[in-house]
Amino acid sequence: MENSKIHTWGIRSGHSHEIVAQIISYLQSRPANYCNQMDTLLELLYHAYTEFNSVEAPEFKAVIDPLDQTLRSLVDTDEEADKYMNIVFELCTAYERQSYIEGMKVGMRLMVELMEG
Numbered sequence: 001m002e003n004s005k006i007h008t009w010g011i012r013s014g015h016s017h018e019i020v021a022q023i024i025s026y027l028q029s030r031p032a033n034y035c036n037q038m039d040t041l042l043e044l045l046y047h048a049y050t051e052f053n054s055v056e057a058p059e060f061k062a063v064i065d066p067l068d069q070t071l072r073s074l075v076d077t078d079e080e081a082d083k084y085m086n087i088v089f090e091l092c093t094a095y096e097r098q099s100y101i102e103g104m105k106v107g108m109r110l111m112v113e114l115m116e117g
Helices: 016-029 041-052 059-073 078-116
Strands: none
Touching: 016 078, 041 078, 059 078
């Protein structure tokens, strides 16, 4: 192969730990601004994820529909049923959010362990 076809992208100096330390230093000197909508980057990732991934999958509907029907048979109005179902949906959302964030933390810990190992 000709030397003229070999690309040199620059000298790579530093170990991955040094690069990570530089990134951490950079981020610490430039705090995040989430416009008071959330507290962490993980929450931002969760909200972005849920915008593109509907929680109303067929499996979810199969579980929630019997609850909705039973609840509607126990109350006098649709408004009451909707009020209680909204509580159920808020609980589901809180649980999903917590699970997503904890799953991301597990993934991050795995990456840290892999880098240290």
